[in-house]
Amino acid sequence: MDANVDTSNGGEARWIGLPYDVNTAASLTFIASFGLGTIIHLIQMCWLKTWFFIPFLIGCIMETFGYYGRYWLSQEPENFKAYVLYDLLVLPAPIFLAATMYMSISRIILALDAAELSPVRPKWFSKMFVMGDVICFLVQIAGTGMTVTISEKMQKIGQIVVVVGLVFQILVFVCFIWLVVVFYRRCGRQDGAKDVGLKWRRYVLALLAASGCIVLRNLVIGIQHAQGADGFVASHEVFAYLFEAVPIFAVVCIFAVYQPGRLQKSVRGLKMGSSESDSIPMVQSEEPTLPIMDLHESGRRYEAYRP
Template sequence: MDIQSNNGSSVVIYAYNPSGPAGWMFLVLFALATITHLVLIFPYRAAFFLPFVLGGIMETFGYYGRVWSSHDPESFGAYVLYYLLVVPAPVLLSATIYMALSRIIRTLDAEEKAWIRPGWSTAIFVVNDIVCFAVQLGGLGMQATTSAAVQGTGKKVVLAGLVFQLLVFALFITAVARFHVRNTKDPSAVTKRVPGLPWTKHMWAIYVLSVCIVVRNIVRIAEYAQGAHGTIVQTEALLYVFDAALMFIVMAVYAVVHPGMLLRSVKKAKRADPLDVDGIPMGGGMA
């Protein structure tokens, strides 16, 4: 489908008629996942999951734009709503994953095992995420026009933001792996003291989420690099498989393996047995 630009040239929106059922399915799935995470904030006292919830809201309304496009494929407003919300939404999901790792490390009293100190890692990764979000949002804003030239520049800006986000995530995965290895070889006092503490399960959850986000970003980078006539842009199923489905998996995994479960387990153990292996209060180093 296409619309007319300001100079009379044709600007392609979709190379197909967007699927209404697929749009509705992911709208409902993201809405349910978002509500679930909003509710879980309270029992787990996980206020740091608010960006995750906001990312879910963006995904939900983004797929409303997709549903709108299925009814009106030539609507430029529906196209803008979808891309303006869905493309940068994973940045907010990533920010929550960064903060979750820092809280897990602190809860385990394992700061010395971290490659980057939790306080610094949160600042570094979240600030970089904000930069990624701003760049992508700015580029998407430039695409909210019927000028093909401005859209082209906006796509390059979004591409740069996606590449930068991918590099930041590669650094984060390295930090996760190094902490995982160090705390496995030489467990922290809390890790030793609490029998059967499932902290490794939460590490593997982060790996799964990371793979989902990295694959999604690679496909989005390929989409913008290929341009309007690329295979990804012209194949709707690829966007649902390598974006919508992967981001829903991210939200679903963290609903089942929520970091708040681990944090709450350690807190309960510390209240029940306040002395660590050296006879020092386990909670002594906790904020």
């Protein structure tokens, strides 16, 4: 989103608000929605001990306070601080969600003991894409900082920088989706070997669906910044909710249901059950006996025992 500036008063720049009246009810709805999502993910993170969800939690908090800034705008349409709060929090927030998504696939792969089926080593999944995420964040936050100034020249530069950051993030996500699809197909060919007691496909498909939501959001927001403050997207509030708030809230909901920590917990339970069923119980007897041993010597088998 780009600030709307009036320079008619002797050339002095003044922010005049958004080109529409901000919907109060919609703003409050998403404050409540993201706030509830934050609480749910905090509880799940502590319960499942999935500390790699901390960036995701930060993203949810940013969305919550970002839409508070939008509500503030609905009450004070020309309040530049409210606009800055909204734009600086909502635009880069999905980057934090993405960081956890990148780390989630490596956890899923390791939980399934399927590292050999991954096109990239699990540890590199996190490192490569989180590094790309950091670059996206730095570029977008720099561009956003420029767009929330009242300098028309700086706004135009900021728009370009933001678009570059969004395009780069889309490319990173497309690469990520491709690698996850490759893993999904390879794992699916294992004749159901990974299916025993697990529903791992749901978690991978949920990850892909969430990735698609963020790609869609970035595509529309990129078009918005490319068009500028007077563009069709920026001039209609429906796009701010339909292609900004809704896709990101969908991501929050998807991971509230398919939190990778649940799959990890299921795998641990199966492994514990398997180890217990396969183990030989220790039986005590009144007279200790020597165990039967297999001795291999010159290709012949002997049994050593005490009568």
